[in-house]
Amino acid sequence: MLGGAAGIEIVAEAADGGEVEPLVDAHAPDVVLMDIRMPTVDGLAATEALRSRPRPPEVIVLTTFNSDDHVLRALRAGAAGFVLKHTPPGQIVEAVRRVAAGEPVLSPAVTRQLIDRVADGTGRDDRAARAGQRLALLGEREREVAVAVGRGKSNAEIAAGLYMSVPTVKTHVSRILAKLGLNNRVQIALLVNDAGEL
Incomplete structure (x- = not known):
């Protein structure tokens, strides 16, 4: 999906969150598309570690989960986007471009969930x-x-x-x-x- 997108170059792929920081050191990407579910170090922990570094890349969390805790933890860790995997491919490519340009991106379902949580006041x-x-x-x-x-x-x-x-x-x-x-x-x-x- 991303490989054929104009203006986007895939520089590396990690199978586990523990591989993310060394790959970022080696390739200095502008954006990391991060899955939450990974075998040893999950994407939320990897996002927290990555965003706590000096001059980190932007992070978009891509997941099938849109629970309040996952969304808030990712955003509080510094993720610039939270996109659900069922999002159409063109919108995911556009999310990468927007985050690279400095704009935050949230799937509509995630936005609705955040609004509901704020309204609830928990x-x-x-x-x-x-x-x-x-x-x-x-x-x-x-x-x-x-x-x-x-x-x-x-x-x-x-x-x-x-x-x-x-x-x-x-x-x-x-x-x-x-x-x-x-x-x-x-x-x-x-x-x-x-x-x-x-």
């Missing part, structure tokens, strides 16, 4: 307290940008809404990621949501 108090403490590390403008990211706004939309330039928004997003030890906009959005700021 475990909300503990998460809200922890998330609030982390957001308190941000300056006022950074916090405004973080909330806008949580609302799914693009850099251009944030710039227009907060009367700043797009480069300034990008600078704020970079500072937010650095201050909070996060990897991507999805993690900012999850944290803002957990804090009850949306």
Whole structure:
């Protein structure tokens, strides 16, 4: 499916999560398409290990499972996408391209599930307290940008809404990621949501 896609080059394939980091070291891919189910080290543990490294590749988790725990663990670990295996091949190829371009990607079923979980509020108090403490590390403008990211706004939309330039928004997003030890906009959005700021 990916081998015939224009502009995508497959540089390696791993049979187990334990093989991922050495292959990333050897080939420096832009995107890793990660299965959850693998024999020794599962894809979630491999994603956590990979995304905790300096300058890691983007990760799309590809799986037949869409349980809340799997989705949230993958996104909190820094995965930029979560795509179900029954997704049409063309959409999976497009997900790889979008994640390589810096856009997060979630299958519609996964998005619905996250919305339902947020609406349910399970475990909300503990998460809200922890998330609030982390957001308190941000300056006022950074916090405004973080909330806008949580609302799914693009850099251009944030710039227009907060009367700043797009480069300034990008600078704020970079500072937010650095201050909070996060990897991507999805993690900012999850944290803002957990804090009850949306």
